[in-house]
Amino acid sequence: MSGFQKKALWIALEGQFRERISKDPADGAEQIRKIVSDCAEMGFNLIFPCVRTHDNTNGYTSDIEKNYYGWDLLEVFCEECKKHDIEIHPWFCFWGDGARVHPESTVVDYDGSLTDIGDGNLTMCPMRPEAQEYMLSLVTELVERYPIDGFHMDYIRYPHRPCYCDYHRDQFRRKFGIDPRELDEGSQLWDAWNQFNVDGLTDFVGRVSGKVSEAGKKVSAALFPCGRHAVDSPDKPLVLNRIVPGKEMGEAQHNKRYWAIFQDWPYWCRMRYLDYAAIMQYTPHLDMAAETAEAGPTLSNGAQFIMGLGLIWDQTADTLVKQIQLCAEKGLTGICFYDYFHLMDWSESDRSKVVASLK
Numbered sequence: 423m424s425g426f427q428k429k430a431l432w433i434a435l436e437g438q439f440r441e442r443i444s445k446d447p448a449d450g451a452e453q454i455r456k457i458v459s460d461c462a463e464m465g466f467n468l469i470f471p472c473v474r475t476h477d478n479t480n481g482y483t484s485d486i487e488k489n490y491y492g493w494d495l496l497e498v499f500c501e502e503c504k505k506h507d508i509e510i511h512p513w514f515c516f517w518g519d520g521a522r523v524h525p526e527s528t529v530v531d532y533d534g535s536l537t538d539i540g541d542g543n544l545t546m547c548p549m550r551p552e553a554q555e556y557m558l559s560l561v562t563e564l565v566e567r568y569p570i571d572g573f574h575m576d577y578i579r580y581p582h583r584p585c586y587c588d589y590h591r592d593q594f595r596r597k598f599g600i601d602p603r604e605l606d607e608g609s610q611l612w613d614a615w616n617q618f619n620v621d622g623l624t625d626f627v628g629r630v631s632g633k634v635s636e637a638g639k640k641v642s643a644a645l646f647p648c649g650r651h652a653v654d655s656p657d658k659p660l661v662l663n664r665i666v667p668g669k670e671m672g673e674a675q676h677n678k679r680y681w682a683i684f685q686d687w688p689y690w691c692r693m694r695y696l697d698y699a700a701i702m703q704y705t706p707h708l709d710m711a712a713e714t715a716e717a718g719p720t721l722s723n724g725a726q727f728i729m730g731l732g733l734i735w736d737q738t739a740d741t742l743v744k745q746i747q748l749c750a751e752k753g754l755t756g757i758c759f760y761d762y763f764h765l766m767d768w769s770e771s772d773r774s775k776v777v778a779s780l781k
């Protein structure tokens with residue numbers, strides 16, 4: 423018997439998976455009803471359906487951004503979750519600005535070029551006031567409009583590297599008297615530069631959390647693992663130079679300058695900005711999962727720790743079941759899979775094996 427109280431699924435309605443949902447409202451609603459009933463049947467009691475993506479489109483009704491499907495998925499998700507007694511936190515991708523709403527706010531690389539977060543996508547600088555206000559307006563609209571239990575933040579970080587936009591450089595220069603582009607790693611103000619970025623993001627997360635809590639909802643987030651390093655050195659600026667090497671890490675990102683995401687989620691938990699911390703431990707390696715499982719409950723500091731396991735890359739049903747057993751042995755109370763569609767694409771026997779191990 424596992425002690426999992428929160429059995430969660432991300433529902434990756436982004437990229438290719440968006441196309442699996444019909445743009446016809448009647449057919450689409452039927453598909454959503456099936457997704458939620460599948461989740462209930464398999465025993466999941468918490469879902470994170472993706473409702474906002476980097477191209478500034480969504481799956482709900484907004485006065486600010488466009489609905490990708492032309493009908494309101496979230497409304498159906500909410501109705502169905504209520505029927506099946508499933509907790510729902512819509513998943514929201516931060517910062518992406520495919521629609522170029524704030525072209526002046528794009529993250530800028532060290533060499534002055536605009537940062538490409540993959541496939542030519544640009545993203546807004548997490549520190550700029552206009553970017554923050556824009557994202558906050560979206561969050562406020564969503565949490566005030568829907569009968570949801572919580573709000574799930576994703577990409578609530580820097581895009582693997584710092585931003586050297588004019589605003590960043592001006593603000594840092596004002597405070598520390600030097601352009602951050604002149605700093606080398608290890609130089610006197612290097613830690614201050616890291617902390618400056620960490621603090622800018624943390625302040626924003628505090629504001630989002632305030633808005634969501636005011637609306638009476640829980641705050642959850644998809645986060646990078648950081649393991650023992652963060653337990654051993656809680657006062658070091660968290661640049662997350664221990665990101666688990668995986669296929670998402672290109673060669674260039676092994677240069678430390680490109681490893682920074684400035685996502686100090688243990689501190690967010692200490693500040694009570696997060697109610698749930700869902701860690702994306704997407705690796706079949708049991709030792710890495712063990713480290714995250716051991717460090718997680720300490721780092722989440724009272725927030726609900728949720729171990730997020732991937733059904734992607736080299737993961738198989740057998741390696742996944744071993745990880746689930748490990749989480750149960752470590753006494754974890756929350757588990758999540760990335761994601762529903764991957765799980766449904768596995769064979770019936772693999773899926774049954776995984777679902778059985780959650781009991």
Ligand SMILES: [Zn+2]
Nearest residue numbers: 547585587590
């Ligand atoms: Zn910037």
